[in-house]
Amino acid sequence: MAKKNGYWIFFILFFLFVAFSNISEGIEILPTQEQIDDAIKYGETHSENIFEAERMKPAAFGRWPNVGGGLTKSKLIRLTVIAAMKVRTKKRITEDDVNTVIESDNLTISYRGGEDVYKIKLMQGTRIIEPEEVKKPEMGGKDLTHKAIFIVASFPYSELDLNAMTTVIIEKDFGTEKYEVDFSNIK
Numbered sequence: 001m002a003k004k005n006g007y008w009i010f011f012i013l014f015f016l017f018v019a020f021s022n023i024s025e026g027i028e029i030l031p032t033q034e035q036i037d038d039a040i041k042y043g044e045t046h047s048e049n050i051f052e053a054e055r056m057k058p059a060a061f062g063r064w065p066n067v068g069g070g071l072t073k074s075k076l077i078r079l080t081v082i083a084a085m086k087v088r089t090k091k092r093i094t095e096d097d098v099n100t101v102i103e104s105d106n107l108t109i110s111y112r113g114g115e116d117v118y119k120i121k122l123m124q125g126t127r128i129i130e131p132e133e134v135k136k137p138e139m140g141g142k143d144l145t146h147k148a149i150f151i152v153a154s155f156p157y158s159e160l161d162l163n164a165m166t167t168v169i170i171e172k173d174f175g176t177e178k179y180e181v182d183f184s185n186i187k
Helices: 002-020 033-045 047-052 054-059 075-088 095-102
Strands: 060-062 069-073 106-113 117-124 127-129 133-135 149-156 165-172 175-182
Touching: 033 047, 033 075, 033 095, 047 054, 047 075, 054 060, 054 069, 054 075, 054 175, 060 175, 069 075, 069 165, 075 095, 106 117, 106 165, 117 149
Parallel strands: none
Antiparallel strands: 060 069, 069 106, 106 149, 117 127, 117 165, 133 149, 165 175
């Protein structure tokens, strides 16, 4: 009997440790200063190959960073990318950059596609989540092989399960593409 009680005590203590520890799973909407600093350092360190870096892989889908692929940008992923892009232009991420990202209430999905892409939405379970905003900033180069339509869709964190397997749905004029992204693996 004592051995059986010992298992239950171990299970309860283990559960409490996991539940109340500072170890997080999934997308952080309130990152700590340590996590922010780490994301910035990671971006600065991996600026030349940021989209191939190990930490970015769970956030990427399709053929990212090429046409036909996308990136799920949580706050920490956005900070990492901004820091990397700033280093490439011989600048450093500013406090204003950091505050803008941290104060954001939206997860963004960036997708590089053609003129035929007209909508991005998410599906978690059977629930479809529509974007709050969609932008098409000019990101293409002069070389036609690198020119693509860049679409950024914003989804309110409050409508998302940040630990769930999520389907990114890219609707096009002639068909739909679906990509699975596990939010629990993205920081």
